[in-house]
Amino acid sequence: MKPMFAVSPVFPSWLGRALAVAVLAVPLVALAGESALSFSDPAGDDNGTGAYKYPSNPEYKTHAFDLRKLEVTDKGDEVEFKVTMGASIDDPWNSRDWPDGGGNGFSLQFVQVYIDTDHVKGSGFTTPLPGLGKATFADDEAWDKVVLISPQPRTRLSAEVKAKAGALRAGVVVPKSTRASGKSLIAVVKKSDLGELSSKWGFNAIVQSNEGFPVGRDLLTRPVNQTPGPHRFGGGDDSDCDPQWMDMLAGKGKGDGSEVQAQYSAMKYTCGSKVATIPMVYQGE
Ligand SMILES: [Ca+2]
Ligand SMILES: [Ca+2]
Numbered sequence: 311m312k313p314m315f316a317v318s319p320v321f322p323s324w325l326g327r328a329l330a331v332a333v334l335a336v337p338l339v340a341l342a343g344e345s346a347l348s349f350s351d352p353a354g355d356d357n358g359t360g361a362y363k364y365p366s367n368p369e370y371k372t373h374a375f376d377l378r379k380l381e382v383t384d385k386g387d388e389v390e391f392k393v394t395m396g397a398s399i400d401d402p403w404n405s406r407d408w409p410d411g412g413g414n415g416f417s418l419q420f421v422q423v424y425i426d427t428d429h430v431k432g433s434g435f436t437t438p439l440p441g442l443g444k445a446t447f448a449d450d451e452a453w454d455k456v457v458l459i460s461p462q463p464r465t466r467l468s469a470e471v472k473a474k475a476g477a478l479r480a481g482v483v484v485p486k487s488t489r490a491s492g493k494s495l496i497a498v499v500k501k502s503d504l505g506e507l508s509s510k511w512g513f514n515a516i517v518q519s520n521e522g523f524p525v526g527r528d529l530l531t532r533p534v535n536q537t538p539g540p541h542r543f544g545g546g547d548d549s550d551c552d553p554q555w556m557d558m559l560a561g562k563g564k565g566d567g568s569e570v571q572a573q574y575s576a577m578k579y580t581c582g583s584k585v586a587t588i589p590m591v592y593q594g595e
């Protein structure tokens with residue numbers, strides 16, 4: 311009898327610990343799978359500085375470049391970036407038939423999600439990738455990573471980055487997969503390429519247009535000119551002294567009306583003397 315008494319109290323306590331670990335492990339995994347950062351942007355501010363116009367070709371349909379939401383979700387070993395626009399995502403140029411293995415099922419949009427992972431002055435890059443025109447990030451909001459959400463196949467995107475990004479290439483993240491769904495673009499990034507997602511990170515989503523035949527050193531981006539053309543945005547400058555994108559996050563990234571003016575102010579430029587600013591939005595602060 312004695313050995314039974316000696317053993318039996320040990321067994322339940324071992325079992326109890328195992329159960330406690332199992333019960334704790336389940337919600338921890340579920341929490342990681344659900345934790346997400348969400349940023350909103352006002353409707354109808356897809357005119358850059360306030361003056362920009364869409365290309366004249368009707369394929370660039372109304373609000374196809376109107377950023378509404380950026381959601382960043384922790385998926386364990388991966389992080390999902392979901393960018394939602396004001397119109398359904400189309401594929402008028404049949405991206406599946408493009409060279410290098412075919413594109414990602416959409417044609418027009420190209421979103422660059424800039425991320426400040428440390429919020430340390432002087433740490434990171436203060437200029438965007440080539441093709442966005444003249445623009446700067448504040449010293450204490452310099453970006454460390456940029457996720458490229460492009461319809462181009464990975465081979466083409468990676469080759470363009472290698473040829474044109476220079477030193478900025480160190481921060482470029484090419485997603486393992488990118489697709490369109492309804493009004494959203496969804497890109498999945500390996501956490502080993504990005505780091506552990508934090509609510510303290512700063513974000514901005516720059517909405518550009520995919521250009522398969524880019525001008526000069528532009529990295530797959532479509533210029534903004536003075537006058538719109540069939541495949542050129544208008545309302546800017548024919549050189550690259552203007553900020554060349556249509557929409558981005560501004561203010562607190564909550565989507566309220568004040569963020570329209572905040573965007574226009576940040577994108578204000580004067581050729582030769584003042585360049586536009588790309589602000590970071592920090593949800594955790
Ligand atoms: Ca918007
Ligand atoms: Ca321009």
Ligand SMILES: [Ca+2]
Binds near residue numbers: 352377558569570573
């Ligand atoms: Ca905006």
